[in-house]
Amino acid sequence: MATIEHLAAGATTDAIVEIIERDGAVIIDGLMARAQVDQLNTDLAPFLSKEVFGRDEFTGYKTQRIGALIARSEACQAVALDPLMLASARQYLQPFCDDIQLHFTSAVAIAPGESAQILHRDRGIWGGYLPRKVEPLFSTIWAITPFTKANGATQVVPGSQHWDKGRSPEPHEIAYAEMAPGSVLCYTGTVLHGGGANDTTDQVRTGVFMHYALSWLRQEENQYLSCPPHHAAKLSPELRALIGYAKGGYVLGFYSDPDDESARRESVSPENMFSQRAEQFGTIEGADHLIAQSMK
Ligand SMILES: O=C(O)CCC(=O)C(=O)O
DSSP states (O other): OOOOOEEOTTOOHHHHHHHHHHHSEEEETTOSOHHHHHHHHHHHHHHHTTOOBOSSTTTOTTEEEEOOHHHHOHHHHHHHTOHHHHHHHHHHHGGGOSOEEEEEEEEEEEOTTOOOOOOBOGGGGGTTOSOTTSOOEEEEEEESSOBOTTTTOOEEOTTGGGSOTTOOOOGGGOEEOOBOTTOEEEEESSSOEEOOOOOOSSOOEEEEEEEEEETTSOOSSOHHHHSOHHHHTTSOHHHHHHHTSSOSSSSTTOBOOTTOTTSTTSSBOGGGGGTSOTTSSSOOOOHHHHHHHHTO
């Protein structure tokens, strides 16, 4: 039976990246304190109580998904900025980008009776146009309830990020991300995975998803709408930059304020909207960098 390797909370980014490169997934046990897990459950409860479920086989008729986590929960803001996850994501994705961005936030609650989700590669959201040699994602699922094979722990096919596109796993090649609350599953955008079946009668499995992508790709969750400027104004400059209110290169992601008659906000970094120093947190490369890259 396939398994996912576990590391302790004191793991180094080198150890995490080494396993991710080999297996496509790794679990870090006990990275989050119990109080933070409790706070996440408290923050998310009002949204999960609305009982809005998926609308098809893929999203799951008994699975709830709650987005806009950065605007909705301070505890989720801290999760997005977890230093070990950010450093690991940056190290793993560094060959393909100047920096990373937060790409997707979601609380996914799988209720009793849910069937197993179709195994998939998250990179498919870009329509298959990205060449395989470019890895676009470092994704995390934080357990805020127990994750067991019986209650819907994420299915992962270790090593499948190296497989041909058409190969399907045998049952014994599928591992289950069993973990305690406060642990986190890290996985790539190319490894096969999917939600597990919930065969229990009384347990809801809930995870907090934070996915990080190359800063030059379109984000899956539109952060400018899920966390519009009046919400973003309350965030730290670091988190604002991470969700996209920063340039992703010399000119990538600039804006002009259509209502600014002073012309001070013409072709500037989004950080100018919040009166922060524009260049402090985003990866702002100079024109030389842009010119050199365009010659590749
Ligand atoms: O809920 C999970 O464990 C995984 C869900 C997933 O992969 C998805 O919805 O795309």
